[in-house]
Amino acid sequence: MLDVYEITSLEQLRAISDLLRVRILDNLKEKPLTVTQLAELLGMAPAKVHYHVRELEKVQLLKLVETREKGGILEKYYQAVARNINVSKGLFSSLHQDEAVEGIRQLLNQARDGYLTAFELELQDTQAPGAGLAFFLSRLYVTRDEMQELLKRIAQLYEAYEKPRRIEGEQEVMQILFSYPEHQKELAMPAALITDTQPEQPEQEASVGVRHINRHELEQALQQNKHLHLSIVGLCIIASDVPFELVQATIEKFSLVGRLQAAPDIYDYLMSMRHQP
Structure with a gap:
């Protein structure tokens, strides 16, 4: 497995403009799993997970690494192409502006909808309404180099919590962190912690x-x-x-x-x- 893989095509960018597919890639970084195993881990129907796995495989962000025969059934094991998948710095500049904006809009819309759904569900919790949510809005004064260093330090803090530890009270939390120079966009959300509990x-x-x-x-x-x-x-x-x-x-x-x-x-x-x- 590669340590870092750079997305260089619009097809790959579209493929990961879906929060579920990002979760699938995250769960297939450490070891290969079958669709059934992955579905159990995500708490979803195998048919739904299978579709997304196929789409990620088509654009070579997932790969079939092993097949095993068990009880007359052929089990297929998939793994992410790399431990870290980044978007090439030159990709957005090479795309038509509308295509680049639409890819990001789709991802952010999913984040928004997931947060609002979780917010509504948390308010129905009479014991501790809103206790499972977090939302941070900050204004920072930093240089470009300082911002890159800050993001690197945040990523290092996350590493301890990116794998299930199977401890009491543990739950899967969706977190999204993004930043932007304020003079370039007046209406945006600099940072958010989002719990992904959208019901079917x-x-x-x-x-x-x-x-x-x-x-x-x-x-x-x-x-x-x-x-x-x-x-x-x-x-x-x-x-x-x-x-x-x-x-x-x-x-x-x-x-x-x-x-x-x-x-x-x-x-x-x-x-x-x-x-x-």
Whole structure:
């Protein structure tokens, strides 16, 4: 495994513009795991984790390092390409401005939504409302070299807490730290500590007629942690570029009176769950 790997393409940048994928990479730095093991560690459904692992593998940020046969089943072990994954300094300057901004906006929007969801849940805790959250806003006066040294020292402090220790009261906390020269942007959040406890949200939909389902729609649902409950009367069309893993990770219930047009594996999967309660 490499010690440091630099992201040099827009495809790789897009791939990590998702907080769950960042968590996946973090958990695969020390040792290789199967998708099932990783899902257990993250407390998520294997189908959802499998989709993200496949996407990270496509852009070579994860790699398949070992296969084992166990009970007639082939187990695949994945590991991060490096212990530290950084964005190349020249990447943003080489991208179109809109592409660079959109990549960062997507990541920050997820951080915002995760924090607000956690904030709402913490307020419902009558014993200690807000006790699981932290939010820091600071104004510093530093040179560029001092800022780099400060960030290095913060990273060293984090190292002691980046691996599960399995101690009483331990919980996984999402933390995001970012800074900016204030004269360049007036409205921003210099620093935040964010607890990632966003719950899964089923989304029910009933439609009559022709229902087209495309890849972008399902990726948005996956990003927002939504499980789709679809009830369709008429024709349902799943776009040809939609992978099976994405359907498996997002469509939780499917009811159809009519006809389904989809790839064979997706067709079999959705039709098999048509009459499930």
